[in-house]
Amino acid sequence: MIEIPNSFIKLVDRYSQYRDEDIIGRYLPYSFIQSSLRKVGAEFTLVDIGNSLLGEPIHTITIGNGKNKILAWSQMHGNESTTTKAVFDILSAFLKFPKDPFLLFLKKHLTVKIIPMLNPDGAMAYTRQNFNKTDLNRDALKLQEKESKILRAQFDNFQPHYCFNLHDQRTIFSAGNNPYPATLSFLTPSMNSEREILPSRKISMKIIASIAADLSLKLPNQIGRYDDSYNSNCTGDTFQSKEVPTILFEAGHYKEDYEREQTRKFVTIALFSAMKNISNDSWKSRSIEEYFEIPENQKLFYDV
DSSP states (O other): OOHHHHHHHHHHTTHHHHHHHHOOOOOGGGGGHHHHHHHHHHTTTEEEEETTTTEEEEEEEEEEOOOOEEEEESSSTTHHHHHHHHHHHHHHHHHHHHTTHHHHHHHHHHHEEESSSSSSSHHHTSSOOOOSSOOOOOTTTOOSSSHHHHHHHHHHHHOOOOEEEEEEOTTTEEEESSSBBBBBBOOOOOOSSOOOOOHHHHHHHHHHHHHHHHHHTSTTTOOOOOOOOOOOTTHHHHHHHOOOOOOEEEEETTOTTTTTTHHHHHHHHHHHHHHHHHHOOOGGGGOHHHHHHOEEEEEOOOOO
């Protein structure tokens, strides 16, 4: 029997060995990830699930066949690419180390379905919106846009037990009222306007607390928590309201890392941490009080 915490740490420490070197920088259109998609498609289940308004393909990549199902999507905002880079780092780890005991454990206990780029038209234009200038993260109720419908179909058909909503945040955010950038921020979105903390929302709070604990030594004072004001138009709030524990990941600034290449490493670790804590139920040992101890984001910096 493997020691999960030790195996997790060993994999984290080998990050430079599996970082996807084909993907780099902030500008990340669909054409830049094609070679990486071809690599993972030979090992994992790569499925074309539709096309953007301009006809670019949108894919899912599925890892594992375990009972705990996770749906993750990245780059629903086209100019938020750090989490997409981290997703391919995760996939690269599975390719580079097929016999790693920790990764084999994840594949046995999880089924992870990933949409690496939901908004390829926005990625090409390096803008938040899709081709119709719609913010897909404000289209969860009306479902007016083609890409929004594709994501909802995956949610409805896959019926995940957990959702990971992957984003970038602006450089202006600090982790609390301290002179440290919020390199990573998390949120368990509200389920309703009363911001009730029902059982499914408690689960996502405890998972976030577990992630923060795992990263506390590697990223001290630079993990923040978003305000949980409810917006029924937002995807995370909508999925959370359906009693599916949903976690918002936000990649932010790290000192002198304007391309967010250091930040992608921390996102990769955070994603592995979340999968670890779900796969072995270690999140159950955490409390929701630990979640609220994560400092709430403030705006103490400026974009230059």
